[in-house]
Amino acid sequence: MNPLMKFLGITATLVLLAIIPIYALNEASFQSAIMTDMETESIVAAADLFAENCVVCHGAAGEGIGTIPALDSEALRTMPEEDLHKLISRGVDNTQMAAWNVDESGIFTYQQISDLVTMILTVDWSFVEARVMTLGLMPPQVVTLEITDEMLATIGSLEGGETLAAGIMVYAENCAACHAANGGGTTIAPALNTDALRAQPTEDLLAKINNGISGTLMASWKDTLSVEQIDAVIAFLQRWPEVESSGVEFPEIVVPEFESSPELVAAGDKLFHIACKSCHGVDGYGTAMAPSLNNPTFLADTPDAAIYQIIYGGVPDTLMPTWGVRLSDEEIRSLVAFIRSLETSTTPILQP
Numbered sequence: 001m002n003p004l005m006k007f008l009g010i011t012a013t014l015v016l017l018a019i020i021p022i023y024a025l026n027e028a029s030f031q032s033a034i035m036t037d038m039e040t041e042s043i044v045a046a047a048d049l050f051a052e053n054c055v056v057c058h059g060a061a062g063e064g065i066g067t068i069p070a071l072d073s074e075a076l077r078t079m080p081e082e083d084l085h086k087l088i089s090r091g092v093d094n095t096q097m098a099a100w101n102v103d104e105s106g107i108f109t110y111q112q113i114s115d116l117v118t119m120i121l122t123v124d125w126s127f128v129e130a131r132v133m134t135l136g137l138m139p140p141q142v143v144t145l146e147i148t149d150e151m152l153a154t155i156g157s158l159e160g161g162e163t164l165a166a167g168i169m170v171y172a173e174n175c176a177a178c179h180a181a182n183g184g185g186t187t188i189a190p191a192l193n194t195d196a197l198r199a200q201p202t203e204d205l206l207a208k209i210n211n212g213i214s215g216t217l218m219a220s221w222k223d224t225l226s227v228e229q230i231d232a233v234i235a236f237l238q239r240w241p242e243v244e245s246s247g248v249e250f251p252e253i254v255v256p257e258f259e260s261s262p263e264l265v266a267a268g269d270k271l272f273h274i275a276c277k278s279c280h281g282v283d284g285y286g287t288a289m290a291p292s293l294n295n296p297t298f299l300a301d302t303p304d305a306a307i308y309q310i311i312y313g314g315v316p317d318t319l320m321p322t323w324g325v326r327l328s329d330e331e332i333r334s335l336v337a338f339i340r341s342l343e344t345s346t347t348p349i350l351q352p
Contacts, residue, residue, distance in 0.1 A: 047131040063125075137312075167236025171233050264333065304340055
């Protein structure tokens with residue numbers, strides 16, 4: 001072999017032997033960086049999913065709202081990844097936690113649930129809260145209804161006071177987070193302290209609490225509350241003015257108002273028949289895919305603020321998507337105005 005070629009061959013071999021360890025070290029660092037980037041992307045994607053679908057129940061910082069448990073907890077952070085994945089995918093029996101996997105009639109893919117699991121196990125929840133705020137999806141501030149011994153004593157002095165006392169406890173622990181501590185309603189649920197509700201037959205209220213209300217965030221409570229608890233909270237709702245007259249004070253809460261005008265209704269009519277008609281049907285009469293909006297039951301039970309929230313945040317475990325990331329506040333308000341305008345001419349109809 002030519003001495004020069006031999007020299008060049010030996011030199012090249014030595015260079016390769018020197019480079020390979022360096023490359024191996026850099027490659028490990030490079031792969032680690034890729035994995036970090038992928039995990040970051042996964043968490044950001046999960047935070048967006050959380051903001052659009054979960055924040056109303058679990059809170060912007062995963063703190064939990066009302067009786068809904070916190071996600072920012074050591075119990076979940078130490079839960080096996082597979083178990084947490086199953087919990088989100090399949091839901092939890094006898095709770096308001098629905099199944100979210102598309103194979104279980106939910107709306108999340110396997111990968112989306114995996115992203116949520118990664119987020120719950122590793123995220124700093126202040127980041128999630130900031131992301132929710134950036135997207136404009138902060139849930140309404142919850143004003144809790146604190147029950148004192150003095151309140152219970154006052155209520156207990158009324159006729160049937162024991163039942164009323166049990167009812168206000170059920171309401172404070174399970175209903176106030178959505179319907180407001182004063183029963184005045186919030187952007188996610190209608191007012192309950194109303195003459196219209198008290199005029200409804202007891203069996204109708206019982207059916208709504210037991211079975212939930214289709215097309216809204218009102219879930220079934222028959223597997224969460226006992227028969228006695230449901231009877232007690234209905235008694236409390238029916239006699240709310242009497243409880244107030246006895247001297248029990250409830251927090252003052254401002255409920256947002258929604259204006260309407262012919263121009264706003266017309267804009268909502270046009271937008272509805274572009275974006276909503278395929279599921280809710282012409283003029284909101286419903287299809288096999290989505291419930292009727294043009295019916296007196298839905299319109300009477302659902303205030304404008306709740307309609308806004310349903311459009312804005314979607315409805316879990318249904319085909320109703322989150323429109324808040326696609327439509328402006330003015331556009332959603334126009335849809336609310338149009339849907340409310342149907343109330344003047346609507347007649348009872350059967351769901352398809």
